[in-house]
Amino acid sequence: MNDKFSVPEAELARQREYTELVRTVLSSRFPDKPPKAFVHTYGCQGNVADGERLQGILAEMGYEFTDSPEKADLVLYNTCAIREHAEDRVFGNAGALKPIKKLKPDMIIALCGCMTQQASVAERLKRSFPFVDIVFGTHVSYKLPEFIYCALCTGKRVIDVTDSEGNIVEGLPIKRDGTFKAWVPIMYGCNNFCSYCIVPYVRGRERSRDFDTVLDEVRELVQRGYKEITLLGQNVNSYNKDLPEEKRFPALLKAISEIDGDFIVRFMTSHPRDCTKELLDVMASSDKIAKHLHLPFQSGNDRVLKEMNRHYDRKKYLELIDYAYSLMPELSVTSDVIVGFPGETYEEFRDTLSLIEKVKYTSLFTFIFSPRPGTKAYDMYDPVPREEKGRWFKELTDLQESIARKRTAAMKGRSYRVLVEGRSKADGVLSARTEGNVIIEFKGDESLIGSFVTVEVTEPKTWVVYGEYKG
Ligand code: SAH
Ligand code: SF4
Ligand code: F3S
Secondary structure (H helix, E strand, C coil): CCHHHECCHHHHHHHHHHHHHHHHHHHHHCCCCCCEEEEEECCCHHHHHHHHHHHHHHHHHCCEECCCHHHCCEEEEEECCCCHHHHHHHHHHHHCCHHHHHHCCCCEEEEEECCCCCHHHHHHHHHHCCCCCEEECHHHHHHHHHHHHHHHHHCCCEEECCCCCCCECCCCCCCCCCCCEEEEECEECCCCCCCCCCHHHHHCCCEECCHHHHHHHHHHHHHCCCCEEEEECCCHHHCCCCCCHHHCHHHHHHHHHCCCCCCEEEEECCCCCCCCHHHHHHHHHCCCECCEEECCCECCCHHHHHHCCCCCCHHHHHHHHHHHHHHCCCCEEEEEEEECCCCCCHHHHHHHHHHHHHHCCCEEEEEECCCCCCCHHHHCCCCCCHHHHHHHHHHHHHHHHHHHHHHHHCCCCCEEEEEEEEECCCCCEEEEEECCCCEEEEECCHHHCCCEEEEEEEEECCCEEEEEECC
16 A cells, blocks of 8 residues: 555544434435435546546445436536636536526535646635535545535535645445446556646646555456456556556556456556556557557657657657557557647647558547646747637548548458447447447347447448447
8 A cells, every 4th residue: 555645544434434424314304215416527537437436435325326417416526627628518517506506405516526626716616606515626535425414414615625645545435337347547646747737736646556456456346247447547657656567557457467257458548658668568468458559649749749748759659659560460549639739830730640640540539729727838828829720620630530431441341359338329229349449339139238249340430330240
């Protein structure tokens, strides 16, 4: 256990006492049927994993869940701060709760997560959103029982956005959203301070969960029948980076791939600076490790990468990709990319396009630069107008679309082992995902959901391919 970041056991015990107190209060206030909670998580899978712990705590306190805020006795928004747009959505959705709260004054409204961790946002919520009862940040989310107790019993607003280096809390109950796909955080926080990014400010310092604790969690999930495990961290390649090699990420991935059972393991996100050939060797060594590498490059231009504080250059990135393809010719590579970083010129942006052409990504998450208060890039000179950036963005997405179309066209006639994830929109059609993260739809029986099947691709489109069930 990483003692520096662990929360004292006495504090966790105190929260368990609050859980019991809330349980008692709720059972007397809701004698006929249990209260309902609506929990919505924005942002990355790491936040989703946090949300599953918050749901776990709520379930222990006696809440059941609903998918509509109107029917809820407690609404919890677990927010994201990565781009301005993400924050605007939360402000909008929180504002929409005001009339509901008017009709149901006893409803508790709580906001937490990366957005509320920022003092300026907490201040705005305090001032302009008086109907929000609880606001808490990422470092104190294990105190949810105490916060709910306060709101239920004192009626006072609770605002706790204490900043800290972060913590690791083990042993919290987890109510997972999926029954065959699971998120497993292996580390929290980030030390990279990419100049555009808010995450290090709202998530604290990088810290890794204990090797054996992670291994045990994955083993248990596999035993319970989970088919896809995704290991999560902002930079999984620096997992346990201060410990000997046998405890670092390649070793963890290898150990997980050696667990008995029918499952695949994925991981995200890999930072190119810390991605090693050894990691790619481990990937290539096991059929249990999905042949999918999410390796964000952000920009194809060295000057921009330097300004972004990414600590790798185009050459190093392409070397890693070449090595990865040489080991795993079928590898699917995806990435994140930012268009219009402050001061980026069109010529520099073209380096991003040429890198995309070289790597031939399966898909890309594409973002227009969004200034985040408090980050270094927020104050950088940014002369290119938004409309111009919009045109570059379109150029990029058009290019990626043509690459994706060619990639999926090459899948025609081939068979893939896929995990069936659910129903598609069309009647009787199922939606599945290949190891490489391509969606395949095919006609099949719903009993197949949650299992691995083989599907032959018959009709590839750009972002989805259609296929035929082969067993
Ligand atoms: N830790 C991961 C990224 C997490 S954030 C990594 O380093 O790769 C997910 C993505 O959001 C980033 O990769 C980046 O492309 C994008 N992003 C982060 N901050 C942004 C900002 N201020 N404006 C636009 N996109 C941003
Ligand atoms: Fe943000 Fe960079 Fe950390 Fe990723 S590595 S979370 S982009 S600061
Ligand atoms: Fe958003 Fe926080 Fe994740 S800012 S992307 S939810 S770490």
